[in-house]
Amino acid sequence: MSRTYVVTGAASGIGRATANLLAHRGNRVIGVDVRSGDVVADLSTPQGREDAVEGVLDEAGGRIDGVVANAGLSLPTAATVAVNYFGAVGLLHGLRSALVAASSGAPRAVVTSSMATLMPVHAPLVEACVAGDEERAMLIAADLEAQGPQVGAILYPSSKRALSRWVRRVAPTATWAGAGIPLNAVAPGIVRTPMVEELIATEEGRAGLEAAVPMPLHGYLEAQQVAALIAWLVSPENTHLCGQTVYVDGGSDVVLRGEDVWSWNDPPSTVSTPHDEARESQPASS
Template sequence: MSTYAVTGASSGMGRAVAAKLASAGHTVIDVDIVDATVTADLSTPAGRDRAAAAVLELSGGRLDGAVMAAGLGPAPGRDRPRLIGEVNYFGVVDLLDAWRPALAEADRAKVVVFASNSSTTVPMVPGRAVRAFLDGDLDRVLGTLRIFGKQAPTFAYAASKIAISRWVRRTAVTPEWAGAGIRLNAIAPGAVLTPLLEKQLATPAEARQIKRFPVPIGGFGDAEQLADWVVFMLSDSADFLCGSVVFVDGGSDAWFRADDWPRPVPARRLRGYLNRMRAFRR
C-alpha cells in the first residue's frame, strides 16, 4: 500500500479523494485548515511551512503521491484576491517544492494538482497577473488586478488556475520531476456539486449566473466521480501521463474553444523547440 498527502481533504473533492484512497487501504495524510491530521492555514507562509514539515515527518520522508485539492473560490471581500493567490497557487507550489525529495524517494510517484476550467473559460484575465504568479510575486499580481474592483476575486481565481496549470506543464517535464520518476499532472474540473457550489447556488444572483454558464451535457459534476479520475491519475495506469491538464467539465472547455487546441508548434518558435530537443537528448 502507498502513502499519499491530500490537501483540502476536509470537504468537497479533496474529501472524496481521501476517502477513496483510505478505503483502498492506502495511508492518507490529510491536510486542511480544520478537521485534519495536519491542520494548517495554507494562506500563510508559516502555515505552508507547517504543513510541509508535518507531512514529511508523518510520511518518514517518502511519499508515493500527493493530491493538491485545497483551494478558495471567488467570494466577495477586499482581501479575497490575496487569499486566493496564497492558497490556490503558493499552497500548491510551496508544498510540492518541499515534498519533491520525498516523492523522488518513491517508485513512480504521482501528483495530481486541482486546476479548473476557469483557466480557459474566463475572458480578459490579464497575462501580467499570470506571469507575476509564475514569478512568485503576489504583490504584483494584486496590483494588476486592482482595476477590476469588486470583480477582482473572479480574475484572481482564474489567474491562479492558469498559473498553476502552466507551472504544472513547465515543471512536470524537468529532470527534477519527470527525470526523478515523478509524474505531475493536473485535473481541471468544471462546476462540481460541492459545499462551495451549494453555497453559491443559495445566492439568487450567483445561482442565475452559474446556471447560464454553458455545460453541454447539462447539470453539475459529482465529487465522487471526480475523485475516481484522481485515483486513476495516481495509479500505475497513469505512468505515461506527464504534464497533462485533464478537463472533466461536462464539455464547457470544448464549447468555448473547440478550435483552439490542439495546435502545432508555431514556426516562429521552431528554433527554441529544436534547442530544447537537443538539450533533452543530451
Template sequence: MTKTYAMTGGASGIGAALKESLQARGDRVIVVDLKNADIIADLSTVEGRQHAIAGITELATDGLDGFVACAGLPPVAEPLSLITQVNYFAAVATIEGVVDLVAKKNGAIVSVCSNSAPLPGLNEEHIELLLAGKEAEACALIETLDGHNAYAGSKNALTKWTRRNAAEMMRKGVRLNGIAPGMTRTPLTDKVFADETLGDATREFSKCISYGDLATPDMIADAMLFLLDPAARYVSGSILFVDGGQDALLRPDQF
C-alpha cells in the same frame, strides 16, 4: 500493499471525496487543512506551508506514493490576495516541498487546476507575477482587480507551472499532471452561487455544461485516482479536463 498519499484540502469537497476513496481501498492518507486534518496549517502563509511540508515529511519517512495539491479558495473569498496565496503559491510550495518524498516511490503528483484557467480576459501581469514567484507583488495587484482574475488567474498560472515543471520531475521519476475540474457541487461552489456579484453569471455559465449538470465530488476524485495510479504511468504533463464537456464546447479547436 498499503500505499501512502498526502494531500492539502482534504477536509471537505473534492479532497474529502478523494480521501474517502483512497481510504476505502486501504490506503493511508495524510491530510493538511485548516481543521479536521492530520496536519493543521494555514497555507496562505509561508510559515503554514513550511509547517505542512515538515508535518508530511515526519509522517511519511518512507516516502509518498502520491501527493495532491487540492487546497483552494473560490473567487468570492476575501481578501482576494488569499486566493492568490492558497491557490497558487501554496500549491507550488507544497508540491516542491514533497517531490523528493514522492520520488522515493516513483509516485505521482496532481495539481488541482480548473477549466476556468483558459477563459479570456485575464490580467497577464498578474499571471506573470505568479509564475515569477513574486508573491507580494502579485497579492498587491490582485487587490486592484476582481475575484475572477484572482481565481481563474491563479489556476491559469498553476496550469502553466505544472506543464513547465513536468519534464524535470519526470526525470526524477515523478509524474506531475494537472486536473481541471468544472463546476462541482461543493460548499465553495455554493458560496459562489450565493454571491451577489458573481452568482448570476456563474449560474448562467453552468448552463453550457454538455453533461447537463454540475459534477459531484466523487466524479472528480475518480479522475484523480487514475492520475495517481500506475495505470497512468506514461502520463506526464497532462491537464485532464473533468468538466462534463464544457471546455470542449467553448474551445473546440484548442488542445
C-alpha cells in the same frame, strides 16, 4: 500494495472525497487542512507551507507515494492566489524529495486546477506567479482585491491559469519527469457544493452558470466524480501522462474552445491529394 498519499484540503469537497476514496482502496492518507486533519497548516503563508511539509514528512517517515495538492479558495481576495498557486507549488517543491524516495518506485503528483483557466485572467498576475515572484504577485492581488469583488473575481481564474501553466512548464523537466514523477492537473467544471446550490436554486442563477460554464454532458459534477480521476492520476497505472490539465467539466472546454487547440497555428499543408488535383483541373466558372 498499500500506498501513502498526501491530500491537501482534505476536510471538505474534492479533497475529502479523494481522501475517502484512496483510504477505501486500502491506502494510507495523510490529510492536510487549515482547520482539521492529520496535519493542520495554513498554505496561504510561507511559514504555513513549511509547517505543512514538516508535518507531512514527520507523519510519513520521509517517504510518500503520491501528493494531491487540492487545497484552494475561490474568494475575490488575495488569499486565493496565495493558496491556489503558491500553496500548491510550495507544497510540491517541499515534498518532492519524499516522492523521489517512494518505496513503491511509482511516485505521482496532481494538482487541482479548474475549467476557470479558460476564462479571462489578469495577465501580469499570472506572469508574476509563474515567475515565482510571490511578493509582486501578492501586491497585484491585493490591488485587485481592493477594487471590490467584481474586479477581485479575476483572482481565481488567474491563480488556476498560472497553476496549469506551471504544471505544463515543469512536468517534463529532470526535476519531475526525469525523476519518474508524473505531474498533472485536473480541471473540474461546476462541482455541487453548498455555495453552488444557492446559485442553481433559481432559473436566473442556472442560466448564468450555463452561459459561463456550459456542461452538456451530464451537467454538474459531484466531488466523487473528480476524486475518481485524481485517484487514477496518482496510481501506478498512470505511467505516461505528463504535464496535462485534464478537463473533467462535462464538455465546457470543448464548447468554449472548440478545435482551436490544434487549428490556430497549423501551417499550410504542402501535401496535395487526388481530390485537390481534380479540383484544380476544373475550368474556372464564368
